[in-house]
Amino acid sequence: MPKGKHLRLKDKVVIVTGSGAGIGKSIAEVFAAEGAKIVAGSRREINGQPVVEGIIDAGGEAVFVKCDVSEEAGVKKLIETAVSTYGGIDVLVNNAGVNFVKPFEKVEPADWDRVINTDLRGTYLCSWYSVPHMLKRGGGSIINITSVHTLACLPGAAPYDAAKWGIIGLTKSMAVEFASRKIRVNALSPGLIDTQIWDDIQAASPDIDECLSYWWSNIPAGRVGTPKEIAHTALFLAGDESRYTTGANIVVDGGMTSQLISQEPYQSKSLEGKTRE
Ligand SMILES: NC(=O)c1ccc[n+]([C@@H]2O[C@H](COP(=O)([O-])OP(=O)(O)OC[C@H]3O[C@@H](n4cnc5c(N)ncnc54)[C@H](O)[C@@H]3O)[C@@H](O)[C@H]2O)c1
Incomplete structure (x- = not known):
């Protein structure tokens, strides 16, 4: 100690x-x-x-x-x-x-x-x-x-x-x-933490790059927790x-449950909040 x-x-x-x-x-x-x-x-x-x-x-x-x-x-x-x-x-x-x-x-x-x-x-x-x-x-x-x-x-x-x-x-x-x-x-x-479950998720994935990009789009911090x-x-x-x-x-959870939907693979233009006539 x-x-x-x-x-x-x-x-x-x-x-x-x-x-x-x-x-x-x-x-x-x-x-x-x-x-x-x-x-x-x-x-x-x-x-x-x-x-x-x-x-x-x-x-x-x-x-x-x-x-x-x-x-x-x-x-x-x-x-x-x-x-x-x-x-x-x-x-x-x-x-x-x-x-x-x-x-x-x-x-x-x-x-x-x-x-x-x-x-x-x-x-x-x-x-x-x-x-x-x-x-x-x-x-x-x-x-x-x-x-x-x-x-x-x-x-x-x-x-x-x-x-x-x-x-x-x-x-x-x-x-x-x-x-x-x-x-x-x-x-x-x-949220998702780097333990056996994360090893299992990666091992079960047919394509590791797709797997990582999927998870990073769902975790705003862009990584698993420790x-x-x-x-x-x-x-x-x-x-x-x-x-x-x-x-x-x-x-x-690195922001995972604060995000409404996973991040889009494309960048949207900014929205101006117009009112419908
Ligand atoms: N790892 C994650 O991403 C994550 C995310 C959310 C919540 N959690 C929760 O965190 C806790 C720990 O998860 P982890 O990923 O470290 O798990 P882990 O599988 O790495 O370790 C779990 C440990 O619990 C022991 N265990 C399992 N069943 C038991 C039982 N009936 N009696 C006594 N011991 C038992 C296992 O032998 C092992 O040592 C769990 O409650 C899990 O639901 C984990």
Whole structure:
């Protein structure tokens, strides 16, 4: 840990789900560098354990818990490990999530259950088990990683859209219910971020130049975001600087959802706003 630096999460106990890769990994690393004690929950030990080892090697504190957030027993173990190892819970980052794209008619009940159980039920379960411990500490911060899908939807993403919109409802309901007891609950909605999904999009594209030009015309910033850019917004939501922020859905998307339609491949002349006679 950097000596003499003001650490924004010094000694805060933070649970991060889905911390074995992508955004969750970055959140765990950035928070640990700010002095947090990380309880890293992930389904797969093979990628979850090295993240924890990396944090410890860098002088931080972290423990790995193998857990599937859709299963109550795993979530219980995650919460119990946080309490038995570090004495309580201050921050919960509900990050674990899965998605796929397929036509609605092909979405079988098992597909629906997989997404809803991980993204929505997992967020509920981790929150439900964490709340009593946060209340014992006099408050806490819950950060739900949602998506730009909470502002607009895509064809072929019905279970994901339903799950992420559901998380917004849960976020706002819990924010209202717990505001007086000092647990803040916020959603953080990323646009397209440079993780496995971006690799998959590019690999599935028949023409990479067309793929890039399509995406850049849909993202005003002209690039995908980095996991660290999401982690830094999460850091604001975790710490005291956001103490008056609750029930919010903070969008970090390079302008993607502020743009009405994708940019034209040609330049239009400027419009003068004439009135019809
Ligand atoms: N990457 C993007 O462009 C993007 C955009 C918007 C929202 N998001 C959201 O951000 C979150 C993280 O996405 P990412 O791109 O970093 O994903 P990722 O696939 O790179 O990493 C997800 C991690 O979660 C773990 N995980 C998956 N299901 C789990 C479960 N049931 N229990 C515990 N762990 C589980 C995986 O093993 C993996 O380590 C997700 O909620 C996703 O919906 C991502």
